[in-house]
Amino acid sequence: MSTIDSFENKNFHMSADEFRKQGKELIDWIADYYEKVESYPVMSQVDPGDIYNGLPDSAPVEGESFQSMMQDVENIIMPGITHWQSPNFFAYFPANSSAPAVLGDLLSSGLGVQGMIWATSPACTELETQVMDWIVEMLGLPKKFLSEQAGGGVIQDTASNAALCAMLAGREKATQFASNEKGCDGKLTVYTSSQAHSSIEKSAKIAGIGLSNVRLIEVDENYAMDPDALLKQIKIDKQAGLLPCFVSATVGSTSSSALDPLTSIGKICHQENIWFHIDAAMSGTAALCPEFRFIHDGIELADSYTFNPHKWMFTNFDCNCFYVADKKSLIDTLSILPEYLRNEATESGAVIDYRDWHIPLGRRFRALKLWFVLRHYGVKGLQYHVRQHVKLAEEFASWVDADERFELVAPVPLNLVCFRHVAGDTYNKQLMEKLNASGQLYLTHTRLDGQFVLRLCIGQTYTEHRHVERAWQAIRLACD
């Protein structure tokens, strides 16, 4: 053994002392970053290729110092960052972060455990189950989603993957697992509104259902799904010999925060025996506050439900919560059990193996960051910040409404304001580009009824009144 012993003390690892030193400096770097984040242009101003070309063509042969990496972070990486954690970020949907979430995620990195099955780290599974149960109560979700009932919740990476899993479970329910066994037959159909997230169409492609079998149901004047049109389409498809298997309703559409009528849609799904999924990716968080729970009216009819704490609940990406009313249907759809993962706990049936609740096998300890956020803020703290954001959106909407150069183009049930200048599409596009190029704020657009519409979404953790007020000032000034 002596041949190897001589190497024993040699290694290329970072020493514990160096980790302590660099780690603490990085903590300070992050704290400094948040303190000065408003001094950066919100939207990165680099051109394509700038970052790629600023980096060496090859990995270093010899190791480099941590200082040299952090210098490159400052000089090369930072100019290419669009600051999602700036309180002046109003684009897309927020992907917000918070100090307890960053720390929870750091702990998860440090422990570096795998939670693919219960046996590979029981705490990773059981903390997740408990926190997912907490959230059922916190959002006033139906008790059927609790782990002690037939249902249960799991943390996934994104609402896209949650929708895919829901669609697969619906597909298997409709075909009595024949799709899993024999493959799809081109006769399955799925339903969502024309305003739904693109992930539904993407899921239908992935699941072998096909884009031509996705029915984008028309919407009403508030961009919410028309349930009569849904029922009509289901009947047409059934008469044509097709097999409707999945309906996805949206709570807070990406374009305009539209709220689909869950009760009507759910009743249709029950009557027609179709899997009913609800996608509340950003807006679900609002249900922390009893006064906003109306957005979930009808959720008791859902087979599955999803929302993202990584959007508006101050928990770092990735953290999607996905609930099913009947966990057996999900597990039967996705389960695998190769010999090398067999173990006593699994075979006893007494534990949850989350591997069978989603696509990937490996899984990170994501419950830690969510647990830290819930405990740091408490229910009251989370409610406070959500209420503030909604209040700010209402106030911004009132300013738009009072200025005759602008118009609101969709209802503002929560934290997203869709508006436009009356001067037309080209003007609004140029206005947006001018504002984003200024670096003062960042907002994005959509199209509603064919018109180019500006979206201002208030959900970044640290956005306060002064940021929204300044955004409005900048918008008005840019029009002068």
Place this chain on the structure above:
Amino acid sequence: MSTIDSFENKNFHMSADEFRKQGKELIDWIADYYEKVESYPVMSQVDPGDIYNGLPDSAPVEGESFQSMMQDVENIIMPGITHWQSPNFFAYFPANSSAPAVLGDLLSSGLGVQGMIWATSPACTELETQVMDWIVEMLGLPKKFLSEQAGGGVIQDTASNAALCAMLAGREKATQFASNEKGCDGKLTVYTSSQAHSSIEKSAKIAGIGLSNVRLIEVDENYAMDPDALLKQIKIDKQAGLLPCFVSATVGSTSSSALDPLTSIGKICHQENIWFHIDAAMSGTAALCPEFRFIHDGIELADSYTFNPHKWMFTNFDCNCFYVADKKSLIDTLSILPEYLRNEATESGAVIDYRDWHIPLGRRFRALKLWFVLRHYGVKGLQYHVRQHVKLAEEFASWVDADERFELVAPVPLNLVCFRHVAGDTYNKQLMEKLNASGQLYLTHTRLDGQFVLRLCIGQTYTEHRHVERAWQAIRLACD
């Protein structure tokens, strides 16, 4: 605006000072953890329900202190941790971590950016592209995988999702995008060996291809796919009117580190016009060292290739590298472009939008941790540690071989040793359970030729000679 101004100074956020304080203490906590990790039993000894029942039934209404959370981490969570980062962890495949990876991941959490498209943070996309190009050179992969060529690489969460994406691209190539459009028709077939990872079968279910259309090709005496059997099966399927669309070969099977003959399989795929995917989840890392590049002989024939730096390249989960030879085929398979994501950079065609390279839309800045690892260790440092692990596996195998009570049951090309006591299945199972219950080490099993086999996989970042030596002593002692 005065109604809100009064709230302006009130909030429930963790202050910057508190973040600095707690963050630094947590860095110390993690450093302490690694220093004492060997004092914990490697495999958690809790019973089902212990952790869940140790936690409160509801989220707190009022926020709690960070200290109270860390106390619960110590008292409630830690007993439920199986220590994947213990150098005495020899189970499954490693999911190793390192100090630079933890710091890179912390920086990613702190910045909290989204990299779904180039425009949402150009650095997130371009650092990833550059680092993925570096790895092509580092592992000696074919130049066709470079971003400047027709191909390119992307970081995904797991090899499971990489396999799914590859299978989808193969499905669409075979059907000229008809599966995406009209759904599958039950006539597609896919091929892998009986020793392949379970994710191939899972992908076939997800993709609407169906489990009955997965052909598990027989293996030779070394558990490697038999290419003659593959060709024969493809011919049979074609004659039956089926459409073979995807072959997945394995470099380092999960059960026994078997190496499929890539050249023979690749030639068959070319001749039969079938997508050729290579899954080198753990073992690909070995190609850092020129003397181990034989494992990739034939890779120039591959349409796609994947390996996991989060297994054996010292980069925290999740970090899977997925390469395609023809990026257009992947993008055409998965692309979506809703109005709210339209932007000038995308429309110019000058940038990469990684959203279209995988299933989820949102994506974390994962390239940072990989970049930090490559720069901290340098190519030489990574090579050193990989060589040490392989050398340790060889030495362990030689000990097994020299002890007449034990036998090696598969070749040991790299870092996984499959062995068993001659006393039979029940004895080996009890031996494993006894060892794992001791807390001194953790190893798992598989079945080869129907026999219960022990697997000792050497890949944890900090595993050194003394850990492997002690493992062997413990195994021998347990047999006395």
